Amino acid sequence: MAATKPRTLYDKLFEEHVAAEQDNGAVLLYIDRHLVHEVSSPQAFAGLKAQDRPVRRPELTLATCDHNVPTTPRPRVMKVAQAKLQVETLARNVKIHNIPYLGLNSTSQGIVHVIGPELGFTLPGTTVVCGDSHTSTHGAFGCLAFGIGTSEVEHVLATQTVVTTRWKSMRVWVTGELAHGVGSKDLMLYIIGQIGTAAGTGAAIEFAGPTIESLTMEARMSLCNMAIEAGARAGLIAPDETTFAYLQGRPLVPENEGWEQATAYWRTLQSDPDAVFDRQWNIDATNVAPIVSWGTSPEQVTPITGIVPSPEDFQDPSKADSCRQALKYMGLEPGTKMTDITIDKIFIGSCTNSRLSDLRAAASILLGRHIAPTIKAAYVVPGSGVVKKQAEAEGLDKIFTAAGFEWREAGCSMCVGLNEDQLDAYERSASTSNRNFENRQGTAGRTHLMSPVMAAAAAIDGRLSDARKYLGGAAVAPETGILQELPTYPQNVEPEDTNTSEQQGTADNTNDDDDTIAAGPFTSVSGLVAPLDRANVDTDCILPKQFCTTIVRRGLRDGLFHNLRWRPDGSVDDTFVLNRAPYAPNPGQDVGRASILLCTGPNFGCGSSREHAVWALLDYGIRVVLATSFGDIFYGNSFKNGLLPALVSAEDIPLLQAEAEAGHELEVVLATQQIRRVATGEEIARFEVDKGLKEMLLAGVDEIGLSLRRAEDIARYEAARGEARPWLTAAVQTGWDRLNFLLRAGSGSLGCVSRIPVDLA
Numbered sequence: 001m002a003a004t005k006p007r008t009l010y011d012k013l014f015e016e017h018v019a020a021e022q023d024n025g026a027v028l029l030y031i032d033r034h035l036v037h038e039v040s041s042p043q044a045f046a047g048l049k050a051q052d053r054p055v056r057r058p059e060l061t062l063a064t065c066d067h068n069v070p071t072t073p074r075p076r077v078m079k080v081a082q083a084k085l086q087v088e089t090l091a092r093n094v095k096i097h098n099i100p101y102l103g104l105n106s107t108s109q110g111i112v113h114v115i116g117p118e119l120g121f122t123l124p125g126t127t128v129v130c131g132d133s134h135t136s137t138h139g140a141f142g143c144l145a146f147g148i149g150t151s152e153v154e155h156v157l158a159t160q161t162v163v164t165t166r167w168k169s170m171r172v173w174v175t176g177e178l179a180h181g182v183g184s185k186d187l188m189l190y191i192i193g194q195i196g197t198a199a200g201t202g203a204a205i206e207f208a209g210p211t212i213e214s215l216t217m218e219a220r221m222s223l224c225n226m227a228i229e230a231g232a233r234a235g236l237i238a239p240d241e242t243t244f245a246y247l248q249g250r251p252l253v254p255e256n257e258g259w260e261q262a263t264a265y266w267r268t269l270q271s272d273p274d275a276v277f278d279r280q281w282n283i284d285a286t287n288v289a290p291i292v293s294w295g296t297s298p299e300q301v302t303p304i305t306g307i308v309p310s311p312e313d314f315q316d317p318s319k320a321d322s323c324r325q326a327l328k329y330m331g332l333e334p335g336t337k338m339t340d341i342t343i344d345k346i347f348i349g350s351c352t353n354s355r356l357s358d359l360r361a362a363a364s365i366l367l368g369r370h371i372a373p374t375i376k377a378a379y380v381v382p383g384s385g386v387v388k389k390q391a392e393a394e395g396l397d398k399i400f401t402a403a404g405f406e407w408r409e410a411g412c413s414m415c416v417g418l419n420e421d422q423l424d425a426y427e428r429s430a431s432t433s434n435r436n437f438e439n440r441q442g443t444a445g446r447t448h449l450m451s452p453v454m455a456a457a458a459a460i461d462g463r464l465s466d467a468r469k470y471l472g473g474a475a476v477a478p479e480t481g482i483l484q485e486l487p488t489y490p491q492n493v494e495p496e497d498t499n500t501s502e503q504q505g506t507a508d509n510t511n512d513d514d515d516t517i518a519a520g521p522f523t524s525v526s527g528l529v530a531p532l533d534r535a536n537v538d539t540d541c542i543l544p545k546q547f548c549t550t551i552v553r554r555g556l557r558d559g560l561f562h563n564l565r566w567r568p569d570g571s572v573d574d575t576f577v578l579n580r581a582p583y584a585p586n587p588g589q590d591v592g593r594a595s596i597l598l599c600t601g602p603n604f605g606c607g608s609s610r611e612h613a614v615w616a617l618l619d620y621g622i623r624v625v626l627a628t629s630f631g632d633i634f635y636g637n638s639f640k641n642g643l644l645p646a647l648v649s650a651e652d653i654p655l656l657q658a659e660a661e662a663g664h665e666l667e668v669v670l671a672t673q674q675i676r677r678v679a680t681g682e683e684i685a686r687f688e689v690d691k692g693l694k695e696m697l698l699a700g701v702d703e704i705g706l707s708l709r710r711a712e713d714i715a716r717y718e719a720a721r722g723e724a725r726p727w728l729t730a731a732v733q734t735g736w737d738r739l740n741f742l743l744r745a746g747s748g749s750l751g752c753v754s755r756i757p758v759d760l761a
C-alpha cells in the first residue's frame with residue numbers, strides 16, 4: 001500500500017474544505033464562519049439585492065460595526081454622515097437577511113477580529129473569512145482564516161464558498177525563550193523585519209516551534225494578526241491544550257459530546273512530522289529585543305536600542321529608495337537614537353493589541369506613573385465591549401485614567417483613523433497597531449509600531465523608550481480564561497442607547513443600488529502608461545481610508561492616490577506622475593489620460609483588503625497595472641472588477657519605464673500575454689497571469705452565477721460535513737440562543753442576534 005504523503009496543517013485544512021473542483025484547477029472552498037463589517041459589506045449586499053439572491057447560511061455569519069464607530073463615551077452618536085450611513089446600511093442588511101449582529105449599541109460590539117475568538121465563533125479546523133485583511137488573526141486557533149474583498153464577501157454570502165487555488169505552505173520555526181519585556185508583538189515585528197513584507201505572498205505561513213507553543217492565545221493572535229504584514233494569505237498555529245483551554249465554555253463553542261468530538265478532531269490538526277514546506281525560516285527568539293518601527297512599512301523596524309538607519313545601509317536599491325522615502329516622510333535623520341524620537345500621541349488598541357492581556361501589560365507599568373506633559377493625547381481603546389468590562393472589573397481603567405490616558409469604547413479607532421481618532425499632520429504616534437503606512441493614522445501623521453508595554457513607556461517618557469526599565473515582575477501579563485464560567489460573562493451596568501437610527505433600522509436613504517463595475521469580457525487595453533516609481537504601494541496609498549466609507553463602488557476617482565496627488569496643505573503636487581503631462585487629465589476633466597499604470601517596485605496593492613482601491617483605479621481610467629508582484633487580496637479583487645494586474649519581470653522594468661516616460665502608448669493583450677508598442681506593433685515585454693483568472697477575465701463571467709450552478713455540489717458537501725462534524729452547526733444552533741440569553745440577561749435590550757428564537761424561560 002502506498003504510504004500517505006505527509007501533509008502540512010494548511011494541506012489538511014484546505015483538503016477538508018474542498019466543496020467542488022473546477023476544470024481550471026480552482027476549487028470552491030467551503031466557508032464555515034463568515035465575519036462581516038460595515039466597510040467591506042455594503043456593495044456585497046447591494047449585489048445580492050440586484051440579483052435577488054438570498055444569504056445561503058446566515059447563521060454561519062456574524063456581523064458587527066467596528067471601523068468607523070466613535071470610541072467616545074456612550075451614547076455613541078455618529079457625527080460623520082457618510083460613516084453613519086455605512087453603519088445604518090449594515091444594520092438594515094443584517095435585518096433583511098437575518099444575520100446575527102452585534103451593533104453599535106450592543107455591549108459586546110467590538111473589532112471583528114477580537115469578538116470572533118472571544119465568543120467562540122472562531123474554531124480550530126474551520127475556514128474563517130472576512131472582508132478584512134487581518135482575518136489572519138484567527139489562524140491562531142488552527143483554522144484557515146483569510147481576508148477577502150467585497151466581491152468575495154458577496155460570493156460567500158450567496159454560496160458559502162470562495163473560489164481559490166491552492167497556496168504555498170511556509171513555516172516560521174521559532175526556538176528560544178523570549179526575554180523579559182519582550183512579547184509576541186516584538187517577535188512578529190522582528191520576523192517581518194527579517195523576512196520582509198512580501199515573503200508570504202501566495203502562501204499560508206505556519207508559526208511553530210517551542211517558543212510559539214509557549215505563547216498564550218492572545219499572544220498567538222497578535223502574531224497571526226500580522227501575518228498579512230508579512231504578505232501572507234493566512235497565518236496558522238496548530239491548536240493545542242492552550243487553545244482548548246481558551247475556547248471551552250465560550251458561547252459559540254461546542255458543548256458536551258460535541259466538545260469531545262471536536263477536540264478529538266482538533267488534536268489531529270498538526271503538520272505531519274515529515275511534511276515538506278515550500279519555504280522555512282528558523283528564528284532564534286532568545287536575543288529579540290523590544291522592536292519599534294522607524295519607517296512606513298512594517299519591515300522597517302529596529303530594536304529600541306538601535307538607531308535610525310541610512311539608505312546606504314541597504315544593498316538592495318529598492319530598499320534603499322524606500323528607506324530614503326520613509327525617512328523623508330517620517331521626518332527622521334539617519335543615526336538618530338530611537339530613544340531620542342519624541343512622541344505626540346499614544347494609541348493602545350487595534351485588532352493586534354487590544355485584548356485584556358495587552359491592557360494589563362500596559363497598565364502594569366503605568367500604575368503610579370503619569371504620561372509626559374508633552375503628550376497631546378493618549379488613547380486606550382479596548383478591542384471589544386467584553387474586554388472593556390473585564391478591564392474595568394479589574395480596575396485597569398482607573399490605572400489608565402490616573403496616568404492621563406483616555407479610556408474609550410471599543411472600535412478600530414486610531415489604527416486606521418476612520419473616525420475622529422486621528423493624528424494631525426506631522427504628529428508622531430507610539431501605536432500598538434499593525435500598519436505604519438504613510439497617512440494611515442491621519443494625513444501626514446507618523447506612526448511607530450510597538451507592543452503595549454512599549455507604548456506605555458513612550459507615554460511616560462514622551463519619547464520612544466525601552467519599556468524594560470519600568471518592568472518589575474511579570475512583563476507580559478497572562479490572559480484570563482474569560483467566559484469559562486458563564487456567570488462571569490460581563491453584565492451590562494448601563495442602559496443601552498436607544499437613540500440612533502441604526503438601532504431602529506431606518507436607513508432608507510441609502511441608495512446602495514448595485515453599481516458593479518466589471519463589464520463584459522476583457523481582451524486588450526491600449527493607452528499611455530503612467531510610471532509610478534515606488535515599492536510596496538499599499539492600498540491605503542492607492543485609496544486612503546476616508547474614501548472607504550462609501551456604500552457604492554463608483555465615484556472614487558478623487559480619492560485615488562489622494563495623498564500623492566495633493567499635499568497636506570491641499571495644494572496640487574505637480575511632481576506626482578498622475579499630475580504631470582502627458583498623464584494628467586485634460587483640462588476640465590477628472591479622469592487621467594493613462595489607462596495603464598506601471599509600478600516599478602514590487603508588492604503593489606499590499607496591506608488592506610479594501611476593494612475600494614481597485615474601484616478607484618478603474619474610476620480614474622486605469623484598466624491595467626503592471627508590476628513585478630502584487631498583494632494577494634488586491635490581485636484577486638482586481639479580476640473581480642475587470643482590472644488586469646499583469647506580472648512583469650524585474651528585468652523588463654527599465655525598458656517599460658523608458659517607454660512610459662517617452663509617452664509611448666502600449667497595448668496589453670490578455671490572450672497572448674504580450675505588451676506591444678502601439679505605434680510599431682513591436683513586442684516590448686510579456687506578462688504572467690493566473691490561468692483561471694485570465695479565463696474569467698477573457699470570458700467576463702458572473703462568477704457567483706457560475707458558482708451557484710454548483711449548488712448541488714455545495715449542498716452535498718454540506719450534508720457530508722454535517723455528518724462528519726456535527727458539532728460545527730450544533731455550536732451555532734445552540735450558541736446564538738446562549739449568546740442571546742447572556743446579552744439579554746446582561747443588557748435588558750438585545751439589538752443583536754435577532755433571527756434566532758430565544759427562550760428566556
Ligand SMILES: CC(C)[C@H](C(=O)O)[C@@H](O)C(=O)O
Nearest residue numbers: 039040132133134608609610
Ligand atoms: C477596511 C478594511 C477593508 C481594512 C482591511 O482590510 O485591512 C482595514 O481593516 C484596515 O486595516 O485597513
Ligand code: SF4
Nearest residue numbers: 134350351412415416
Ligand atoms: S487593522 Fe485596524 S482598522 Fe483593520 S481591522 Fe484591525 S483594528 Fe480595524
